[in-house]
Amino acid sequence: MTEPARRIDAHHHLWDLTRRPQPWLTGPRLAPIDRSFALAELEPLLDAHGVDATVVVQSSSSLDETRELLEVAAGSGGRIAGVVGWADLTDPGLADVLASLTGPLVGIRHQVQDEADPWWLARAAVRRGLATVAAAGLAYDLLVTPRELPAALETAAALPELRFVLDHAAKPPVASGGWEPWAAQVGAMAALPNVVCKLSGLVTEADWSGWAPADLLPYAGHVLAAFGPHRVLFGSDWPVCTLAASYGEVLALARSATSDLSPAESAQVFGANAAAVYGLG
Template sequence: MSGAPPRRPTRSAPVVDAHHHLWDLSVRDQDWITGPDMAPIRRDFGIADLAPEARAAGVGATVLVQTVTVADETPEFLALADRNELIAGVVGWTDLTAPGIADTLAALRELPGGDKLVGIRHQVQGEPDPQWLLRPDVRYGLAAVADAGLAYDLIVLPHQLPAATAVAALLPQLTFVLDHLGKPPVASGALDPWAAHIRALAARPNVVCKLSGLVTEAKWDSWTADTLRPYTETVLDAFGSARLMFGSDWPVCRLAASYAEVVDVTRTLTADLSDNERRAVFGATATAAYGL
């Protein structure tokens, strides 16, 4: 990163928010939203809630990401995207281990909004086997995702990053998108072994990374830009701006920060990049990786 004085980021190009969620608790419970600490987000969040906040921050397109391992959610999200121009892409869920995954993906593409299906994600962070991504049935499913022209979002914990690196090497034809920097231990301030794992993963050219989710990995009531800076600088050094994309992680981010605060701190943390580098982080990388 340059030692030159920070330049004010340009707002001329619309921002792509490459990671947010929506849910309606009357349609489906979000059983991960439990306990008093999570109470601020235990309510419905719809596109009407997101749109004004996103547009106020200069966001012109978003990627809606799955929240639960329920097959019905993906068609619902595609239908929502079909009705809303703001949602440019959907990262859905389907069972990677199902023998008929190729047919399932093809069927999803035929649904209303199916042209906005850009990726698949599974909550690997909840799998007890740290080698889950390397299981033969999972690798078969990931190959089907690649054959369908889709990306695969990695939602993993730091100890699962080595398996992510290994599977990315085995499937060079698949674009892997690392969510939330692999959930580094921001609250403790530790860097390794997370940083070493990140550098190994970034050595795979078919992996890109979302600059997202940091505020909720930090201490919710006391984070600052300086708290987040070591982790941002690590991924900037490892991936480069051309393989980094901004994501708000709204509404989960509301546990620690507003939408505007997440956008602002990300602009602060990338303020000394060139205009072209910031354009990559705030739009071009997501557009290329997801084919928006």
């Protein structure tokens, strides 16, 4: 008998403000999530929506945070199947740093969108670090906006041995209704076989209080058409998503975007692809 596909949320966050600040949590718009979020708060939502496992993603440039997330994952009974952590890509000792991170580390991410230089990814020291990430058998999550997509495209093409995961569909300009150059850039990224894309984070690119599914579905549809269901991963982006939508609403939106897929294709988007890309078993 074939076992049912494991459902995986490939992108969420946890943070503890009593241990360290999250420097990006500034201003009144982010006040609703300017507090600590623990796995115990997420688990009832996962249970309610039939999500079996997750991938937790870094939210600050901190090795200590990465180690703490690995500890949380190790004690989660398998609920957190993988951790996408942070490490300094420009550190000459990066290989040793990665080797020291024990637990279910499956990828590395840096807040490229916050770098002043839109071509930060093209720097020689960064490229060397990315090659080290590849050599360690890890994936690299790309946190970029359309501004950084040209550099991301060039970098992914230059490092075919590295698995790149495009977070939040590269943050399309949903609120303004913009389409290009985002759509063409995403299409170019999809042409590279070592790049996959997360169907995540779209609700917070829309009007937080006034979005409707019709505002978001064209962007999700473009991602699915460009990458195909075998290279798209569902992620909730909880708790950031709660600025604009509940966990259930985000999942329902993803279900609507994938409603034309076959059951096998849907199982890929909602779990199997994450397991393959991140080596979750």
